[in-house]
Amino acid sequence: MKKIIAFAVCMNAVSIQVNGQKTDSVSSLLRLSIENLMNIPIYSASKVAESTFDAPLSSSVLTKEQIKRSGCTSIMEALRMVPGVIVREQTNGNYDIHIRGLDNIPPNAAFLFFTSSTTLVMIDNYPVYNYLHGGTFWETLPIDINDVEKIEVVRGPSAALYGPNAVSGVINIITRKPLKEGLYSVANALAGSYHSIITNASVGYNQGNKFSAILSGNLQNRNRTQSTYYDETTQQYVPLDSVTSVKRNPLGADNINERYPHPDLAMRKYGVNGFVNYNPAERVRLSAAFGVQHAEVQKEFATDGYSAYLSTAKADTRYVTLKGDINDWMVQVSYLNGTQLPLLGLPKWRWTYNTLDALVEYKIAPIKNLSVTPGLIYRRAIYDDSKYVNTAIKEGLWSGRAESVTNAFSLRADYKLLNQRLRLVGGARADKFNYPDKFYYSYQLAATYKINDRNLVRLVQSKAYRTPLIIDLFSNLDITGPLNGRTYLLEVRGNKNIKLLTSNLFEAGYRVQPADNLEIDLELFTTKTRNFSYTIFESGTFYPTGPLAFQGLSDLNNLTVYARQWGSTLAVNYIAGAWQFKPFVTLQKTMLYNYSPYANSPAAPALPSNHNDPATYNIYSGMGTKMEHQATPACYGGAYINWKAGARLNINLNPWFYSAQTQLQSSNLTYNDGVRGVEHIKGKLMLNAAVTYDITKMITLSLSGRNCFNNEAREFYRGDAPALMVFGGINFEL
Amino acid sequence: MRNFRLFIALLVFTFRSVSIWGQKDKASEYNLKAAFIYNFTRYIEWKEESAENEFIIGIIGASPINDPLGEIVKTETVDNKKITIKRFSKPADISFCHILFISQNAGVALDDILAKMSGKGTLIISEQNGYAELGTAINFVIVNRKLKFEANVRAINSAGLTASSQLLKLAIIIK
Numbered sequence A: 001m002k003k004i005i006a007f008a009v010c011m012n013a014v015s016i017q018v019n020g021q022k023t024d025s026v027s028s029l030l031r032l033s034i035e036n037l038m039n040i041p042i043y044s045a046s047k048v049a050e051s052t053f054d055a056p057l058s059s060s061v062l063t064k065e066q067i068k069r070s071g072c073t074s075i076m077e078a079l080r081m082v083p084g085v086i087v088r089e090q091t092n093g094n095y096d097i098h099i100r101g102l103d104n105i106p107p108n109a110a111f112l113f114f115t116s117s118t119t120l121v122m123i124d125n126y127p128v129y130n131y132l133h134g135g136t137f138w139e140t141l142p143i144d145i146n147d148v149e150k151i152e153v154v155r156g157p158s159a160a161l162y163g164p165n166a167v168s169g170v171i172n173i174i175t176r177k178p179l180k181e182g183l184y185s186v187a188n189a190l191a192g193s194y195h196s197i198i199t200n201a202s203v204g205y206n207q208g209n210k211f212s213a214i215l216s217g218n219l220q221n222r223n224r225t226q227s228t229y230y231d232e233t234t235q236q237y238v239p240l241d242s243v244t245s246v247k248r249n250p251l252g253a254d255n256i257n258e259r260y261p262h263p264d265l266a267m268r269k270y271g272v273n274g275f276v277n278y279n280p281a282e283r284v285r286l287s288a289a290f291g292v293q294h295a296e297v298q299k300e301f302a303t304d305g306y307s308a309y310l311s312t313a314k315a316d317t318r319y320v321t322l323k324g325d326i327n328d329w330m331v332q333v334s335y336l337n338g339t340q341l342p343l344l345g346l347p348k349w350r351w352t353y354n355t356l357d358a359l360v361e362y363k364i365a366p367i368k369n370l371s372v373t374p375g376l377i378y379r380r381a382i383y384d385d386s387k388y389v390n391t392a393i394k395e396g397l398w399s400g401r402a403e404s405v406t407n408a409f410s411l412r413a414d415y416k417l418l419n420q421r422l423r424l425v426g427g428a429r430a431d432k433f434n435y436p437d438k439f440y441y442s443y444q445l446a447a448t449y450k451i452n453d454r455n456l457v458r459l460v461q462s463k464a465y466r467t468p469l470i471i472d473l474f475s476n477l478d479i480t481g482p483l484n485g486r487t488y489l490l491e492v493r494g495n496k497n498i499k500l501l502t503s504n505l506f507e508a509g510y511r512v513q514p515a516d517n518l519e520i521d522l523e524l525f526t527t528k529t530r531n532f533s534y535t536i537f538e539s540g541t542f543y544p545t546g547p548l549a550f551q552g553l554s555d556l557n558n559l560t561v562y563a564r565q566w567g568s569t570l571a572v573n574y575i576a577g578a579w580q581f582k583p584f585v586t587l588q589k590t591m592l593y594n595y596s597p598y599a600n601s602p603a604a605p606a607l608p609s610n611h612n613d614p615a616t617y618n619i620y621s622g623m624g625t626k627m628e629h630q631a632t633p634a635c636y637g638g639a640y641i642n643w644k645a646g647a648r649l650n651i652n653l654n655p656w657f658y659s660a661q662t663q664l665q666s667s668n669l670t671y672n673d674g675v676r677g678v679e680h681i682k683g684k685l686m687l688n689a690a691v692t693y694d695i696t697k698m699i700t701l702s703l704s705g706r707n708c709f710n711n712e713a714r715e716f717y718r719g720d721a722p723a724l725m726v727f728g729g730i731n732f733e734l
Numbered sequence B: 001m002r003n004f005r006l007f008i009a010l011l012v013f014t015f016r017s018v019s020i021w022g023q024k025d026k027a028s029e030y031n032l033k034a035a036f037i038y039n040f041t042r043y044i045e046w047k048e049e050s051a052e053n054e055f056i057i058g059i060i061g062a063s064p065i066n067d068p069l070g071e072i073v074k075t076e077t078v079d080n081k082k083i084t085i086k087r088f089s090k091p092a093d094i095s096f097c098h099i100l101f102i103s104q105n106a107g108v109a110l111d112d113i114l115a116k117m118s119g120k121g122t123l124i125i126s127e128q129n130g131y132a133e134l135g136t137a138i139n140f141v142i143v144n145r146k147l148k149f150e151a152n153v154r155a156i157n158s159a160g161l162t163a164s165s166q167l168l169k170l171a172i173i174i175k
Helices: A002-020 A026-030 A047-054 A064-070 A075-081 A252-259 A470-474 A667-671 B002-022 B029-040 B066-075 B110-117 B153-158 B165-170
Strands: A058-063 A085-091 A094-099 A119-123 A148-155 A169-175 A182-192 A196-207 A211-223 A229-231 A236-238 A265-281 A284-300 A310-326 A329-341 A351-362 A364-367 A370-384 A401-417 A422-433 A439-452 A455-465 A476-483 A486-493 A502-515 A518-530 A533-542 A548-558 A562-576 A579-593 A626-628 A635-643 A649-658 A661-664 A678-681 A684-694 A699-706 A725-733 B054-060 B081-088 B099-102 B123-126 B138-143 B146-152 B172-174
Touching: A026 B029, A026 B066, A058 A064, A058 A075, A064 A075, A064 A148, A064 A635, A064 A649, A064 A684, A075 A085, A075 A094, A075 A148, A075 A635, A075 A649, A085 A284, A094 A119, A094 A169, A094 A284, A182 A211, A196 A725, A370 A470, A401 A470, A470 A548, B029 B066, B029 B099, B029 B123, B029 B138, B029 B146, B054 B066, B066 B081, B099 B110, B110 B123, B146 B153, B146 B165
Parallel strands: A119 A169, A486 A548, B054 B081, B054 B099, B099 B123, B123 B138, B146 B172
Antiparallel strands: A058 A148, A085 A094, A148 A169, A182 A196, A182 A725, A196 A211, A211 A265, A229 A236, A265 A284, A284 A310, A310 A329, A329 A351, A351 A370, A364 A370, A370 A401, A401 A422, A422 A439, A439 A455, A455 A502, A476 A486, A502 A518, A518 A562, A533 A548, A562 A579, A579 A626, A579 A635, A635 A649, A649 A684, A661 A678, A684 A699, A699 A725, B138 B146
């Protein structure tokens, strides 16, 4: 027994001594001889890995090298290599992208409410958010993979640090800068299945590390993997002219052609961007970025009575963003304007819009280990459809100029204590919107504790809001049509007092580096998200006589449903010689409480959709219920497996998988036959593989297969069947 | 009592097994590089530069080595001389220094630097593969996640410097 204790005490002494040996400080290193120094392993060769290990929030970084080695053909596709991100293909190159789910809530909703509206996407910290209905029109990203230095993804509500809309997380795309003096050039050309052509190039110059500029351009064409569209009536994929809803379009063939100008096309887009950096003095960094973009895609967005589930979306946008880091001040101003036609051929789905974002931050000189950064933010989004619709008869979605303004104050603090082992990071933000006219507060508190250099535990508590949406606030549309030889009028109105979608998070994480070449990152999270909104049928009257047969009112209002998530993400990074393994998996469960499938108030007219009994079947009739939400996969993940097979040859596998899900659309309520309005998405494993060969230091050839097993299972409601795609490409880098 | 002891032993042992992951010594790359550079000054002999009463380390290009070198300057000296750090962004700006560190971010033609510093008595240290072959005196390389250095003896000598055999024994010699 004594021996055991002696042994244990001895081991304990060793470990205390070792932990006390702070080898990483420069002064302690100076005491060592060169011979000793040569035997100390380098903690982390890359700054990225180091910062990821210490990061207080759940976050991942995807680098340009990973994107290149993996054979990914777009920024959206590359997000499949990030833990906690669900990427479903709708058509070739068009995806619906969610961080940790919260998709298809409320279930049985109109199609418009399917796609992600809770993730904030930014380019160099500048939001590229769609204020219309939340989320991101991914095809309108002006940049492409040649512009990407890295993509940072933060999981969990992060409005206090990144601004409202970061409800389920943030995707921040950081662009490249010419690091070396002299000429800079990057070019990619990829050609693959289904007329997929992806070309992009940048040229730039770095003058003495004081001034640099890049001009970059990108062009993509992708055809669909199938030529048919889903027909609700026959429940089959049929040619466009056989789709029942398309056939009955009263405006005839002209409008059908206008809506579907290129039935085989999935995506055609181009963008031109400029990036300028000027560092006139040591602590002065000025930068500017500007660009234009045009896109035409067929994707899933919304439907009307005369469209298939796929529709054509077009957009033209322009942006300029200016940023200055001047001593302890940071100033950023961004302006974007554009024209958007998300449902081509429908006049009311057309508008111009512009957003202005301005941000000033001041980093107060740290007092001991406390640094504080206050900031002021102004943001304005204007959506205007008055040019394209007759506003007098409320023909447009909001029939006029809709303006959403935010003034915000933010405060970030970073405090290190206990010999820098404990770090507290806090953010708080107060947003004052013009509508709803009140203050909203969001916060984020994170604590990390470094047990030692290889073990870190962390806790996060946060609360975030989604920006008020244009359709929620400003909808102002009169829908009229024939009803039994007379007409009906349905007024759709916005709600300037709507409560904003809110998410609360509690998270615990543990990061460990058991060996120099192994890093494990585990996070456990739970969230509660409430104040979802939807179009509610408020009231209506049938008139027995007169030209008007029916008049009804719908408005945008909050629902009683709230969602709770419980989940865990595990990510591993293991390097063995020329091999790198980065597997990751998320397990999660989402429950919906107080969900009512009835989108009508108790005062609504009796209709089949409320079993002719609105007093019983209405938006409140779900109180006290709970159900498992099936639209978010319970298990999803993937891996980045890289083998540097030789000095020039690299082989990469990036499998991706998710478990089965069920998406529910409003037809499910109408028909309730388990088929219409229901998409059973099968569990799926897909494998992507890429081989790259460096002919010279500057030129790399690539051959890649996306979806190598040709798994055609659909990934999104009535979407196209994904197919095996083979790409050949050449990359040039000076 | 016996159980209590066993409990303590297990507790202690558990603690040990947790902390085993933290026990390996390690350091960040640039802290190590800074320590190496300071160490080199003990093994290199510079020509007498009577005019210089300080020891000058130059850095060309932005580099994370700035901070750790800044730490060293605060407390250490070389031959009882104060150490000064000078930062340069292009070869034309470079003035005399005892050691010149070429950051991998420097983005400057190596030839320009070598031409500028030829025969000036400067120990040129780089951190990019192949640079010692191209004429820098010392080049840092990372082998199995450990920091090693290449020494180009001809370059050291032609700069008018003398490296001790002790140092060269540890180096990867480039001819």
